[in-house]
Amino acid sequence: MARALAAAIVVSLLAVAGAGGAGAQTPKRGGTVVFGGPFGEPACFTPNRGECASGSTLTVRGFIARKVLEAPFDVGPDLTWRPKLVTNVTFTKRPPFTLTYHIRPEARWSDGVPITARDFVFSHQAIRKHGAPDVDLQRTLVRSVRALDAKTVRVVLRSRFAGWRGVLFGRGVLPSHALQGEDLETVWRDGIDNPKTGRPIGSGPFLVERWERGKQITLVRNPRYWGPHPAYLDRLVVRFQVQGAALRDAFRRSELDVASHFPPGFVADLRREPGVGVLSNQRSSGWELLEIRVRTGGHPALRNKLVRKALAYGVDRAAIVRDVLVGTDRNASQRDSAVFPPQSPHYRRNWQIYRYRPAEARRLLEQAGCRRGSDAIYVCAGERLRLSFVTTSPTGGFRPRVLELVQTQLRQVGIEVVPTFATNISFFEQILPSGDFDVALFAWIAVPDPTFAKLIFGCGGPLNHTGYCQRLVTSDLDQAGRILDADQQARVLNRADARMAKDVPVIPLYQQTQSVALRSTVRNFGLSLNTTLTPLWNAENWWLER
Secondary structure, eight states, rough: HHHHHHOOOOOBBOOOOOOOTTOOOOOOOOOEEEEOOOOOSSSOOOOGGGGGOOOOGHHHHHHHHHSSSSSSEETTTTEEESSSSSEEEOSSSSOOOOEEEEEOTTTTTTTTTTOOOHHHHHHHHHHHHHHHTTHHHHHHHHEEEEEEEEEEEEEEEOOOOEEEEEETTTTOOHHHHHHHTSSTTTTTSSSEEEEETTTTOSSSSEEEEEEEEEEEEEEETTTTTTTSSSSSSSEEEEEEEEOOOOHHHHTTTTTTSEEEOOOGHHHOOOOOOOOEEEEEEEEEEEEEEEEESSSSSBBBGGSSSSHHHHHHHHHHHHHHHHHHTTTTTTTTOBOSSSOTTTTSSSOTTTTOOOOOHHHHHHHHHTTTTTEEEETOOOTTTEEOOEEEEEEOSSSSSSOOOOOOHHHHHHHHTTTTEEEEEEEEHHHHIIHHTTTOOSSSEEEEEEOTTTHHHHHHHHHTTTTTOOOOOHHHHHHHHHTTOOOHHHHHHHHHHHHHHHHHHHHHEEEEEEEEEEEEEETTTTEEEOOOOOTTTTTTGGGOOOOOOO
């Protein structure tokens, strides 16, 4: 169930930023915007095929699917869920745990057919009957789904589950009138349409108009969108695998209007392009951290929390932020929680005790029984404190510089750092899962569901690469996963976070920044902090000044 949940959770965090100086101007309809980035092309949109939403294609597929197929909830700027396809959902606090979804009366498909409870029931049955990637989770979680009337759905859970908003119907609700009787293992290989008519279909502000394999997908305005307004743009083109120098050159040739996920070194070049602006002082939902291997596979000394605390005091997080981030984000600061991002109303600085204190780091190493060698590097239990810090290959990002700074800082403490770089595939598919590292530098993504923290920090969690296992922390994370009240849930999660800060299985560093380039003609741009929808979450609000 946990592995299925890790794949099923929708990760999103949004922040709005105006662009192009639109001010109070009246939006204009029409025109086409071309967006590009280093995103892989999805294999398909087939609802129940895992390969359609795997690897680097997840971002593009996730954005398009969510813009075409609405879900009951999306995520607000403060990392809390907000109703989208529903007006509200009521739930019981006692068994049987029952959720009642109230579908928006105005919600309809692009062909004019109302979105009803039948679509919700069909979507659930499609997952259970046709082998969707999260089928095990759905079977474990849901006892029954049934329509009470055309616009009301009742879901009975087998047990209380706090992450239901992101998991239940989180892939989007399917059109039952279009897909009933169709083979859900083969439909939507080349788009999202009604197989019975061959016409595009959706419930969101855009529809899939055309897919040019190997190049791009073109979305067209849904004229019957039931939301606040139809999209202002006529079309939105999503172009694949635009990266490096090719991305910069595409702007110079006026082939791109919006782009994201380019190396920091390109910011200055893009800002020099006439009519191109760069937004680069916004935080993303990704947060960089150091994960410390506390079990077999890592340096034996790291099993001692005194040594891990020495690492935390020996890393100058504030200096790292000043060095690598202030040029792109003047408001950047170190992150002091392993559970909540700074944007969350529940953020508590449980890790702020770890300010840069090299003398305290050396004292803790001495207390742990380590002794300083002739070259000033400590030896712990007969083994030199020489640690391999592994991260992804240096491709123009901040991580090589971060490791360089950490290496210098910890040398002053008496710890030798050996930077090690690996390919993305090797790092994420081999090194992290195997636990064959001392310290790993990478990023997690902030999510609104507390269940995700259990996967990373709970005993035996499928994403627990450190091997950390603390009974009270796992108990707190289990409890948080059963609490439906957000404030009460946050109190328990912060208690777990404070306990982890005493054990130091990780060292939170900072919130990632992202840069987005766009032409000055693109108005009402909203910068998303969500890596699944980034940066197009409010594309229906964009318009062109012509």
